[in-house]
Amino acid sequence: MTKLSVNINKIATLRNSRGGDVPNVVTFAKDAQRFGAEGITIHPRPDERHIRYQDARDLKPEVYTEYNIEGNPIESFMNLVLEVKPTQVTLVPDAVDAITSNAGWDTIKHKDFLVDVIKEFQQKDIRTSIFVDPDLKQIEGAKATGTDRIELYTEGYAHQYSLGNKAAINPYAESAELANELGLGINAGHDLSLDNIEFFKNNIPNLLEVSIGHALIAESLYLGVENVIQMYLSKLKS
Numbered sequence: 001m002t003k004l005s006v007n008i009n010k011i012a013t014l015r016n017s018r019g020g021d022v023p024n025v026v027t028f029a030k031d032a033q034r035f036g037a038e039g040i041t042i043h044p045r046p047d048e049r050h051i052r053y054q055d056a057r058d059l060k061p062e063v064y065t066e067y068n069i070e071g072n073p074i075e076s077f078m079n080l081v082l083e084v085k086p087t088q089v090t091l092v093p094d095a096v097d098a099i100t101s102n103a104g105w106d107t108i109k110h111k112d113f114l115v116d117v118i119k120e121f122q123q124k125d126i127r128t129s130i131f132v133d134p135d136l137k138q139i140e141g142a143k144a145t146g147t148d149r150i151e152l153y154t155e156g157y158a159h160q161y162s163l164g165n166k167a168a169i170n171p172y173a174e175s176a177e178l179a180n181e182l183g184l185g186i187n188a189g190h191d192l193s194l195d196n197i198e199f200f201k202n203n204i205p206n207l208l209e210v211s212i213g214h215a216l217i218a219e220s221l222y223l224g225v226e227n228v229i230q231m232y233l234s235k236l237k238s
């Protein structure tokens with residue numbers, strides 16, 4: 001069954017906008033789990049524009065589902081994750097000033113680096129996932145890094161789906177087929193939404209987790225958080 005991990009970056013964006021502690025990130029994470037979320041995802045960026053490193057620490061005792069911390073494995077991020085010990089770490093090759101995540105790893109060019117980083121997390125029993133484009137050579141490269149899972153970067157699918165181009169699923173389905181053959185776990189994320197999630201899930205065999213934030217929070221402004229989480233769960237379990 002595909003698990004729903006709610007990315008709460010945008011809650012921290014709203015909190016930081018007024019300089020106080022409203023909405024409280026930890027309270028939101030507890031409520032999201034109570035509403036049915038099967039995981040909480042955060043992406044503490046170096047500039048702490050939304051999730052702060054201290055949020056990662058404060059959330060640890062309160063996340064009783066799956067705790068996923070995403071980020072570029074720079075030294076400060078590595079130290080934070082090794083300190084907090086989440087369920088899973090998802091490695092993302094973001095530039096420091098990236099407005100959002102916008103590409104997967106070059107798993108061939110960065111193989112040696114990824115092998116070392118992944119080993120360090122796995123030695124602490126932290127499950128690893130690496131953010132990749134739906135490119136068969138990159139999936140093969142991901143296997144060579146020793147990672148437990150991949151996270152398929154789904155912005156391309158989401159954009160094309162919104163234009164009515166359902167064939168955009170094809171590279172993702174082919175990548176998933178290869179990942180399954182290689183014994184790689186499959187996660188997915190970025191720009192997934194209530195509109196596009198069901199078609200995606202139905203075409204990706206053994207999809208273990210989707211992490212969703214931006215659309216889920218935007219949809220919740222109109223439909224309510226509990227209702228939206230339940231709607232995602234219904235689409236994922238259908």
Ligand SMILES: CC(=O)[C@@H](O)[C@H](O)COP(=O)(O)O
Nearest residue numbers: 009043070092100101189190
């Ligand atoms: C890796 C990924 O695609 C998203 O999880 C990303 O973390 C979103 O980051 P922002 O919330 O900063 O856009």
Ligand SMILES: NCC(=O)COP(=O)(O)O
Nearest residue numbers: 007189190191211213214
């Ligand atoms: N890994 C994807 C994620 O956590 C959330 O991405 P988005 O839904 O905010 O685009």
